[in-house]
Amino acid sequence: MRAAKPDIPALVAGLALLALGGLLLAHSLGVVELSFALVAPVACAATGAILLANGLGRGG
């Protein structure tokens, strides 16, 4: 039985949110000191990845 093909946009969005959530958790635990210099690129990269995956995965 062949496994179902994952929904790529949802897959990318899930991974991006896990990364963002992990970063926030690391900050709350004192592992990472968040600053705008770190948050801004990470947030842009995550948002861009989600938009890109939606564009490529759905084709509008």
Place this chain on the structure above:
Amino acid sequence: MNSEDPTQNTPQDDGPQAPAGGPEAPTGGPQAPAEGPRRMTRSRQDRVIGGVCGGLGRYFNTDPIFFRIGAIALAFIGGAGLLLYLAALLLMPSQESGAAAVASSGEGRNRVLVIAGVVVILLFAWPFLLGGGLLAAGLLVPVAILVGAGVLAWWLVSGEGPSGEPKDIARRAALGVGVLILCAVVAFGGAVAAAAGPDWLVAAVVIAAGAAILAGAFLKPVRWLVLPAVALALAAGTVSASGIDLDGGVGEREYRPASTTDLRERYELGMGELVVDLRESDLPSGDVPLELDLGIGEARLLVPDDVCVAATADIGMGHVSFFDRDHGGIDLDFAERPDVEGDSTRVLLDAEIGMGELRVSHDDYRDTSEADFGSRGDGFESSQAGNSACATTGQSASG
């Protein structure tokens, strides 16, 4: 390209003012070219408002849509399009009345009067039209951005792209705007929760949402969850990066300690205005430590002229006004550690501000502003006084 109905170029439509030898004049047909110059008239058939653009299109043998687009564009650039359209409406005769207008001997005088009227209107109304045009553009651009954002949001949520009938696009834009409003509510709630509650809570919610979306990618996609979760994560990230902490309450706090015993080592406020006024305080010689912790807002430290201030400030996003020097930006780290001579007093300020402004000065700028408008007149000079009680300065700022 000409999208006009070709029947309007027939002599029946154009009437006596049909162009003679013009691009639309029949050649070699039974209709003899009309005598006299080619006349520009408002179109009777191809009209949206007054037939001005339709008439221009016919006159220049061009698709009237170009004139319509130009008129609309000019209407939003200072209102020139409206004025020009009004002038054309007044100056261009309609098709049916063209012949009669030509025959009228008083036409020339009336035309001059109309032109004079338009010029007078232009002279007096131009500033108002300009303001109206800017106002309309100021409203149109945000609405266009909102519609675009709504379509994009709905595309992300539902997968329905920005194509189709205008009715469908409007529906998607409206639904998308609804989704954006929901996201704004979620973001605000997340920001407040991150600033006031335990940091890990919002992080756990974001991770749970990410895990649910990831699982849904293999089982059943939950696209509707993506945007709210991203909004929550970005809001919490902004709060964490700023270091905003709403512990300490909200409002306006002003402290005027009279002596060292009244002076606390730490003053804290979540959101609002925090003022520590030491100008009437009896401060001891040597170093006096002082901490200011503010989430969002403005913190002011006011010191006597004979007191030196050494400061370190960590500001997520905002501005520092330290006597006669100013710094602003994000992730701002400010430090000035001057020395003092003898047994002078030095306040050791340590400020933590999430988003907002820190002001350290000898005079309250509120009093200074009042003095500027009052009879004192020396407020500006005194507000510019530096950290003059210190022997040396050692300043650094980054961010």
